[in-house]
Amino acid sequence: xxxxxxxxxxxxxxxxxxxxxxxxxxxxxxxxxxxxxxxxxxxxxxxxxxxxxxxxxxxxxxxxxxxxxxxxxxxxxxxxxxxxxxxxxxxxxxxxxxxxxxxxxxxxxxxxxxxxxxxxxxxxxxxxxxxxxxxxxxxxxxxxxxxxxxxxxxxxxxxxxxxxxxxxxxxxxxxxxxxxxxxxxxxxxxxxxxxxxxxxxxxxxxxxxxxxxxxxxxxxxxxxxxxxxxxxxxxxxxxxxxxxxxxxxxxxxxxxxxxxxxxxxxxxxxxxxxxxxxxxxxxxxxxxxxxxxxxxxxxxxxxxxxxxxxxxxxxxxxxxxxxxxxxxxxxxxxxxxxxxxxxxxxxxxxxxxxxxxxxxxxxxxxxxxxxxxxxxxxxxxxxxxxxxxxxxxxxxxxxxxxxxxxxxxxxxxxxxxxxxxxxxxxxxxxxxxxxxxxxxxxxxxxxxxxxxxxxxxxxxxxxxxxxxxxxxxxxxxxxxxxxxxxxxxxxxxxxxxxxxxxxxxxxxxxxxxxxxxxxxxxxxxxxxxxxxxxxxxxxxxxxxxxxxxxxxxxxxxxxxxxxxxxxxxxxxxxxxxxxxxxxxxxxxxxxxxxxxxxxxxxxxxxxxxxxxxxxxxxxxxxxxxxxxxxxxxxxxxxxxxxxxxxxxxxxxxxxxxxxxxxxxxxxxxxxxxxxxxxxxxxxxxxxxxxxxxxxxxxxxxxxxxxxxxxxxxxxxxxxxxxxxxxxxxxxxxxxxxxxxxxxxxxxxxxxxxxxxxxxxxxxxxxxxxxxxxxxxxxxxxxxxxxxxxxxxxxxxxxxxxxxxxxxxxxxxxxxxxxxxxxxxxxxxxxxxxxxxxxxxxxxxxxxxxxxxxxxxxxxxxxxxxxxxxxxxxxxxxxxxxxxxxxxxxxxxxxxxxxxxxxxxxxx
Numbered sequence: 001x002x003x004x005x006x007x008x009x010x011x012x013x014x015x016x017x018x019x020x021x022x023x024x025x026x027x028x029x030x031x032x033x034x035x036x037x038x039x040x041x042x043x044x045x046x047x048x049x050x051x052x053x054x055x056x057x058x059x060x061x062x063x064x065x066x067x068x069x070x071x072x073x074x075x076x077x078x079x080x081x082x083x084x085x086x087x088x089x090x091x092x093x094x095x096x097x098x099x100x101x102x103x104x105x106x107x108x109x110x111x112x113x114x115x116x117x118x119x120x121x122x123x124x125x126x127x128x129x130x131x132x133x134x135x136x137x138x139x140x141x142x143x144x145x146x147x148x149x150x151x152x153x154x155x156x157x158x159x160x161x162x163x164x165x166x167x168x169x170x171x172x173x174x175x176x177x178x179x180x181x182x183x184x185x186x187x188x189x190x191x192x193x194x195x196x197x198x199x200x201x202x203x204x205x206x207x208x209x210x211x212x213x214x215x216x217x218x219x220x221x222x223x224x225x226x227x228x229x230x231x232x233x234x235x236x237x238x239x240x241x242x243x244x245x246x247x248x249x250x251x252x253x254x255x256x257x258x259x260x261x262x263x264x265x266x267x268x269x270x271x272x273x274x275x276x277x278x279x280x281x282x283x284x285x286x287x288x289x290x291x292x293x294x295x296x297x298x299x300x301x302x303x304x305x306x307x308x309x310x311x312x313x314x315x316x317x318x319x320x321x322x323x324x325x326x327x328x329x330x331x332x333x334x335x336x337x338x339x340x341x342x343x344x345x346x347x348x349x350x351x352x353x354x355x356x357x358x359x360x361x362x363x364x365x366x367x368x369x370x371x372x373x374x375x376x377x378x379x380x381x382x383x384x385x386x387x388x389x390x391x392x393x394x395x396x397x398x399x400x401x402x403x404x405x406x407x408x409x410x411x412x413x414x415x416x417x418x419x420x421x422x423x424x425x426x427x428x429x430x431x432x433x434x435x436x437x438x439x440x441x442x443x444x445x446x447x448x449x450x451x452x453x454x455x456x457x458x459x460x461x462x463x464x465x466x467x468x469x470x471x472x473x474x475x476x477x478x479x480x481x482x483x484x485x486x487x488x489x490x491x492x493x494x495x496x497x498x499x500x501x502x503x504x505x506x507x508x509x510x511x512x513x514x515x516x517x518x519x520x521x522x523x524x525x526x527x528x529x530x531x532x533x534x535x536x537x538x539x540x541x542x543x544x545x546x547x548x549x550x551x552x553x554x555x556x557x558x559x560x561x562x563x564x565x566x567x568x569x570x571x572x573x574x575x576x577x578x579x580x581x582x583x584x585x586x587x588x589x590x591x592x593x594x595x596x597x598x599x600x601x602x603x604x605x606x607x608x609x610x611x612x613x614x615x616x617x618x619x620x621x622x623x624x625x626x627x628x629x630x631x632x633x634x635x636x637x638x639x640x641x642x643x644x645x646x647x648x649x650x651x652x653x654x655x656x657x658x659x660x661x662x663x664x665x666x667x668x669x670x671x672x673x674x675x676x677x678x679x680x681x682x683x684x685x686x687x688x689x690x691x692x693x694x695x696x697x698x699x700x701x702x703x704x705x706x707x708x709x710x711x712x713x714x715x716x717x718x719x720x721x722x723x724x725x726x727x728x729x730x731x732x733x734x735x736x737x738x739x740x741x742x743x744x745x746x747x748x749x750x751x752x753x754x755x756x757x758x759x760x761x762x763x764x765x766x767x768x769x770x771x772x773x774x775x776x777x778x779x780x781x782x783x784x785x786x787x788x789x790x791x792x793x794x795x796x797x798x799x800x801x802x803x804x805x806x807x808x809x810x811x812x813x814x815x816x817x818x819x820x821x822x823x824x825x826x827x828x829x830x831x832x833x834x835x836x837x838x839x840x841x842x843x844x845x846x847x848x849x850x851x852x853x854x855x856x857x858x859x860x861x862x863x864x865x866x867x868x869x870x871x872x873x874x875x876x877x878x879x880x881x882x883x884x885x886x887x888x889x890x891x892x893x894x895x896x897x898x899x900x901x902x903x904x905x906x907x
Contacts, residue, residue, distance in 0.1 A: 036106065037078050047073045048110035054117045056190070058095065066090055067115055069101075075111070086115070095120055095150050120150045124184040124191040128163075130198040135166075142166055143196075151181075151192060163198060171203040171284040173324075205231040205283035207323040213312065213330040216304070221330075224300040225293040231283035231323070285316070285324055294328075301332065305365040307412070308333030336366035339411040345418035348390065354416075357386060366412055375400045375416070390420065394453030396483055396490055397421030424454040427489035433496040437471050437526060441546040444571060445469065446494070454481070454490050466496065467677040469546065471526050473497040473830040474677045499830035501525040503873040521552035521564075523873075529567070546570055562587040577622040581635075587612045590644070608657075610646045610781075614639035618667070629674045637692075639663040639782060641764070648763050648781060659709040663764060663782065665716075667692040679833050679868050680825055681726040682742050692718040692765070698756035716762045720784075721749045722907075729822075739828070744821040748907065750784060752813040766811035769845040770794050772878070772899035786815055786907050788843045790860030790880030790897050797846045799858045799884035812845025816854050817907075819843075833868040841880070859883040862896075876901035 050069055052060045064070065067086035075082050083101050090099045098118035105112040126145050128136045143159040160177045167175040180195040209230055211218045222230070294311055301309035313329040338360055343351045358374045376387020377400070390398040399419045406413040429450060431442050445465040447458040459479050467474045478495035503523040528545035531537035548568040555561035566583035590609020618635025622628060641661040648657070668691055675684035694715045698704045729741040754761050768783045770793035795808030819841040827834040842857035862880035869875065878899045885895040 036103070039078070042076050042078055042080070043109075044074050044076055045106075045109050045111045047071055047075060047113060048105075048107070049112040050115070051113075052115045052117065054119065056119055057122075058119070063090065063115065063117065066093065069113060069115075090115070090117065094152050094154070119190065120152065121183075121190050121192045123147050123149055123151050123155075124193050126194040126196070128196045128198055130200070139163060139166060145194070151194070156194070159194075159196065163196060167198070167200055169284070169286050171205060172200040173204040173285060174201040175199060176201065202322055204285060204318075205323050206285050207231060207283075207319050207321075207325050209326045209328070211328050211330060213332065215332060216301070221297060221300070224297045225290075226296060227286060227289035228293045228326070229283055290316075290326075297328075299369065301330075303367050303369060305335040305337060305367065306332050307336050307366055307368065334410055336407075336410050336412050338362060338364045338366055339406070339408075339413040341414045341416065342405075343416050343418065345420065348393070348395070348420055354386060357384075357389060371402060371414075375402060388456055391454065391456040392458075394423035394425070394455065395420055396424035396454045396481065397485065422488045424483065424488055424490045426450050426452050426454055426492060427484065427487075428491040430491065430493045431496070432493070433472075434498065436498045436544055437469075437496075437546070438528075438544040440574075441469070441471075441526075441544065442466060442494070442496070444574075444577075448492050459492070462494075464676055466494070470678050471496075471498065471501050471546075473499050474679065475828050475830070497830075518556065519552070519554045521550070521554075523550040524548065529569075559591050560587075560589045572619070577631075579620040579633075581616070581618045581620075584615045585613070590646075608645035610644075610648075611642040612639060612782075613642075614663075627672075630670065630672045633667075633669045633671070635667045637663070637665050637667060641781070659712070661709075661711045661764070662713045663694065664713070665692050665694045675726060680742075680823070680828065680835055681744075682728050682740070683726055685723070685725045687724075688720065688722040690720045692716075692720075696755040698759055704756075704759065710759065711762065711764075714762045714764055715755055715759075716765055717753045717755070718765055719749075719751045719753070721747075723747045739825050742823045744819075744823060746817075746819050748786070748815075748817040750786070750815045761813050763810070766813055767815040767845055768793060768808070768811050769815055769817075769843055770808075771897075772901050783811055784907065786817055786843065786845075787899075787901075788817070788858065788860065789839065789841055789862055789864075789878045789899055790882035790895075791858055791885070792897070794845075794858075797844055797851060797853075797856060799844070799856065804885060810847075813847055814849065814852050815843065815845040816857065817841070817843035818857070831869075833866075835866050837864045837866065838862070839864060839878070839880075873902070 047069060048071065050064055050071055052063045055063060066089050068089065069075075069082060069086050073082070086101060087099050090096060096117045097120050098116075100116045102114040102116060103111050104114045123145065124147060126143075126147075128139055131139065139162075142162045142165075144162065145155070145159055149155070156179050160179065163177050164175050176199040178197040178199075180197060181192050182195065184191045184193045206229065209222055209225065209228070211221055214221060294314070298309055298311070308331075310331050310333070311328060312331045313327075315327045317325055317327075319325055339362055341355065341358070341360060341362070343354055346354060360371065360374060374385050376385035376391075386400060387398060397419075398421055401417040401419075403415050403417060404412055405415045426448050427450060429443070429446065429448060431439055434442060445468075446462045447465065448455070448462055452458075459481070463477055463479055466472060466477055473496075476495075476497040478493075480493045480495070482491040482493060484490060502525060504521070524541060524543070525548050526543050526545070527547040527549040528537065528542040529547055529549070530545065531542035534542065537543075547570070548566075550564070550566045552564040553562070562585070564583070564585045566581065568579060568581045570577065570579045572578040572580045588609060588611040590607055590611075614637065616635055616637045618633055620631055620633035623630040623632055639662075641663070643657060643659055643661070645657050669688060670690075671686070671688045673684070673686040675681035675686060694713075694717075697713050697715045704710050724744065724746040727743045727745075729743055750767050752761060752766055763781070765782045765784070767786055769786045770788045770791045772787055772789070792804060793808050795810055795812075797812075819839060821837045821839045823835050823837045825833070825835040838861075840859070840861050842859045844857045846852045860880045860882045862878055864876060864878035867875040878901075879896060880899065881892065881896045883895070887894075
């Protein structure tokens, strides 16, 4: 075999480098092979064989394919460019540090070729020096480095840029990164490890943001820079120096201390001088956020009528102390106003109707964003815009085109051109993603029916109804209209993502005299009773028909036990939203006691107990008037109380502690609910007005009051009102556009009345006010448990009397409760919905209308957290401070109370 070395040395087009040697051994030099590149007349040669040497990780056939030199190819030598192209293609893969091509044999017109490659080193390990452990973990996902991949210059440059960007976002704009390569002899002689030495430098903060060319107040402009803020500083009030007027001067923390010598305790960080204001802010400079803030700045100008506003120049530069200053020079242009707005192309609605909905009048400050919003180009689900008006009437193909027709001095005239298009009819409804829930359960909630006209409002309503099922991830409910312009129809595709909606309750608690109590409960919210006898449907239970089955057992052994069972069919008959609910329960509480002392004594045979057994059958129907957010429910309830040595009302009924009490009542409730979703409502409201009433036995039998047991059949009428409102505040925060503050306000009222003024009000069905809304023992008497965070259960209406009494001897017949909560979601993941809240609450109870004073309330404030876990339901923790529990000399902790809730939001 011969190798043509001399010709390769003189031909740079054939080799990227000439340091490599061919794989074959040179034994002699063939004169024809030596002169093949020196011949005056180019000749054609045929490739007889091709092989690749030096490759360790790449397949030989793959490299030959990339080089595009194959057996049987004809090559022209000299003058051909096949070899140079092959080297260029292989080199372009960026996997090799050297590529050479040799002619190893010439026999007549046949040549054999060897492609010699030197592969680049591969990455074995990499690590970071000069960074914290947590930062190193974050950098691993940002640098894009993957072990065993070829190390290229581009890879190292990209990694360095990612590291610098990571620290720049943290305020370290002058960070430096040095890359050290080291041959990894422990693994392979062609692998290297990379060490990124990071010098973060000093954190750079924004010192001053200066505006020029502006007539708008600079303070208002700075507020538009949401993520670009000046560093925290003290500001001195103009009347700082004993009433003498001095100019306002801004100070950093250290400058202020240096000039005025104020001492601030390190522990409290409290500034004693009332004339000093401290402005806290994050002064990091993030270039990406800064660019977005400049867009926000221009949008703010545009909203004030400065249509032509522009940033002429902005400069970011270092100060002598190493911080940053930002200078922004504005060119505001003229301030414009809306002139005449005319309509063209509208046939469905008149000009006056459209102008009324648009809500923009001649002389209003020019605001293009507002105009587009009113036209529906940036439409919200709430509607109220021109596009929503048309699309709610089937005009899916509707479009608007606002055109400036005249600009004179400071006024702009508009002509809004409308293309109404045909009304679209709904053709096909498709549902995907429901792996567990039967399709008919979703279809019966959907308001878009094939054959109906398209309506955007009905799409929004359908999304709400699907979310209310609570079977799906509420953040992943997708609705996609697919127009068919050819036939004027539209298909609507619904997509859902199943989530677990069943709940398991496993808990233990301590309940006064009851002691330690354990609870086991299961709730299946998407049950299928018709498949209960089908063995194939048990996976692990028959599910998917939208029914609710709940079983709950609670006990501490001998003293207390409770059984509860309920079943709900939300669509009785399958055609209308008629919810049928049936439930039964049995509870018993009792202990042995010494009759002489009344103390509990397990060694004495006397027993005092109360047993409660009951059943409920109710039917709820959705109404169409006043609107279909209303529902009416009616139910019959029967409860039987059996008392043995158990005094239910020793104050008003001394001596009555044995006997049977029957409670047969009818309940009717009118409810309206328009909240957007059940777990974390962001908008809407709920209202409930209910009446629970028994037959007026005392009007039939006048002698009930004189009987030994006047409560054999109890009588009362019980009224309840609940109102809740949810209002989103501001714009969504963070990367998740669904995260935003929500204000929840609520007002609640309850009244228990009697038919006969000569009889005491029933000791049953009263209102227990205070604590967390959880109770074991008091539920035996049918009390409505009204939570009041920051206070124990109380029985006196005066906020200053016994504010810390832990047990109540009797309960109220009237109550009021008002609350405000500011909520913020920390996680909207369906597997763990978490939100934080701050609350203000005021509540109280009274025994008669004569004593009723709606302004005599116990007030509390506090913080809380809510966790919704699919298997356990809602968990809640609140730390409330009872403002009316403060006494002279008391500490904050004496007025604070920690409360816990499980399974439901307390009343």
